[in-house]
Amino acid sequence: MVGSARLHRSLTRQMSILVTGGAGFIGANFVLDWLAGHDEPVINLDKLTYAGNLENLASLQGNAKHIFVRGDIGDAVLVDKLLTEHCPRAIINFAAESHVDRSIHGPGEFIQTNIVGTFHLLESVRAYWGTLEGQAKRRFRFLHVSTDEVYGSLTNDAPAFSETNRYEPNSPYSASKAASDHLVRAYYHTYGLPVLTTNCSNNYGPFQFPEKLIPLCILNALAGKPLPIYGDGLQVRDWLYVNDHCRAIGLVLEGGLVGETYNIGGKSEKTNLDVVRTLCDSLDELAPPATCHLPRTTYRSLITFVKDRPGHDRRYAINATKLERELGWRPQETFETGLRKTVAWYLENQSWVANVTSGAYRHWIDKHYSS
Ligand code: NAD
Ligand code: DAU
Numbered sequence: 001m002v003g004s005a006r007l008h009r010s011l012t013r014q015m016s017i018l019v020t021g022g023a024g025f026i027g028a029n030f031v032l033d034w035l036a037g038h039d040e041p042v043i044n045l046d047k048l049t050y051a052g053n054l055e056n057l058a059s060l061q062g063n064a065k066h067i068f069v070r071g072d073i074g075d076a077v078l079v080d081k082l083l084t085e086h087c088p089r090a091i092i093n094f095a096a097e098s099h100v101d102r103s104i105h106g107p108g109e110f111i112q113t114n115i116v117g118t119f120h121l122l123e124s125v126r127a128y129w130g131t132l133e134g135q136a137k138r139r140f141r142f143l144h145v146s147t148d149e150v151y152g153s154l155t156n157d158a159p160a161f162s163e164t165n166r167y168e169p170n171s172p173y174s175a176s177k178a179a180s181d182h183l184v185r186a187y188y189h190t191y192g193l194p195v196l197t198t199n200c201s202n203n204y205g206p207f208q209f210p211e212k213l214i215p216l217c218i219l220n221a222l223a224g225k226p227l228p229i230y231g232d233g234l235q236v237r238d239w240l241y242v243n244d245h246c247r248a249i250g251l252v253l254e255g256g257l258v259g260e261t262y263n264i265g266g267k268s269e270k271t272n273l274d275v276v277r278t279l280c281d282s283l284d285e286l287a288p289p290a291t292c293h294l295p296r297t298t299y300r301s302l303i304t305f306v307k308d309r310p311g312h313d314r315r316y317a318i319n320a321t322k323l324e325r326e327l328g329w330r331p332q333e334t335f336e337t338g339l340r341k342t343v344a345w346y347l348e349n350q351s352w353v354a355n356v357t358s359g360a361y362r363h364w365i366d367k368h369y370s371s
Pocket of ligand 2: 099147148149201216316
């Protein structure tokens with residue numbers, strides 16, 4: 001009787017998920033999508049660094065299924081308490097320092113959160129998972145959200161990254177993500193922790209902090225400022241609309257094989273110059289320069305070549321056939337449809353833009369682009 005009551009309690013209490021970094025760009029999109037399609041509550045643990053923004057989650061105000069907790073993934077006392085209190089059936093780890101340029105200016109925070117923070121989180125999760133029993137233990141998952149940058153740089157004619165590619169990270173950011181991926185892998189092989197890892201290409205869409213190429217260029221263009229292209233602008237990235245990434249994470253969480261990694265990408269390789277030109281064309285149509293009182297006929301005239309990023313990876317490309325074959329995932333947006341939606345979102349959300357581009361943001365832009 002006591003045993004069955006305990007089992008019943010663990011089965012009913014496990015029906016929630018814990019998301020880390022859910023006030024950032026991808027995490028917030030994931031939480032919003034999840035709660036739009038599921039009844040299952042989300043515990044959202046986020047430190048609210050410069051990149052975390054509760055405004056991204058404003059539409060969830062008053063929604064009892066969203067439990068926001070401000071805190072660090074490396075705070076073992078807090079994480080242990082959350083795990084004991086809420087008994088989540090899964091954890092999805094988005095929390096990270098995510099901007100390559102910032103990792104070049106100051107790698108310390110990247111080591112701290114992406115490596116040390118992930119280590120502490122894994123330790124707490126391992127201890128928690130050890131207390132689960134039966135079905136709750138078998139069904140538990142830890143999904144680690146990672147990046148294609150861990151594979152390093154491709155030449156123009158090399159095949160796209162597959163899950164078996166060697167790790168060759170080149171920036172402090174990608175090296176810190178690679179280290180966290182290795183820790184996750186080790187916790188599976190050594191302790192049997194049921195982990196899943198996803199490695200995704202460049203995301204874009206609503207709520208992306210405007211230090212990254214696409215939102216930076218949208219906002220600069222509307223303000224009549226230069227659109228900074230590093231080096232020759234011929235570096236290639238694969239682009240994926242953020243909701244397609246979130247859907248892939250949901251599928252991997254429910255159907256992925258424990259211990260496996262899954263590449264996620266949009267089959268949409270573009271040079272940075274092409275990305276910014278397409279973005280200018282979208283803006284020319286949706287917000288013609290004349291309506292912004294700018295003395296030019298196309299935003300393309302704002303494109304400006306600037307000093308290259310040190311150690312700049314030349315090309316990333318993703319082979320996502322494993323995810324397509326095993327879990328039936330396909331991106332729903334093309335680059336053109338996704339970019340149009342994104343431009344429209346930034347045009348319609350000027351107060352969000354105004355709030356995130358206050359003080360600290362301007363300080364970063366001045367420091368980084370001053371030369
Ligand atoms: P982001 O920088 O927009 O958001 C990161 C979030 O993590 C923020 O809300 C921040 O407050 C939070 N955070 C940072 N340190 C924390 C800590 N110690 N404890 C708790 N919370 C903390 O990043 P994003 O672009 O949304 O990326 C999310 C994840 O996806 C990252 O792990 C990133 O490496 C990975 N990823 C990003 C992309 C991309 O194109 N943006 C592509 C592939 C993978
Ligand atoms: O590939 C996945 C990665 O994509 C994620 O892991 C990272 O978290 C995410 O930030 C992103 O990294 P990138 O370095 O590719 O993103 P970013 O938007 O900073 O740059 C995209 C490309 O545009 C890159 O080749 C550098 C270039 N760029 C960027 C900025 C900010 C410019 O040419 N000018 C700029 O001002």
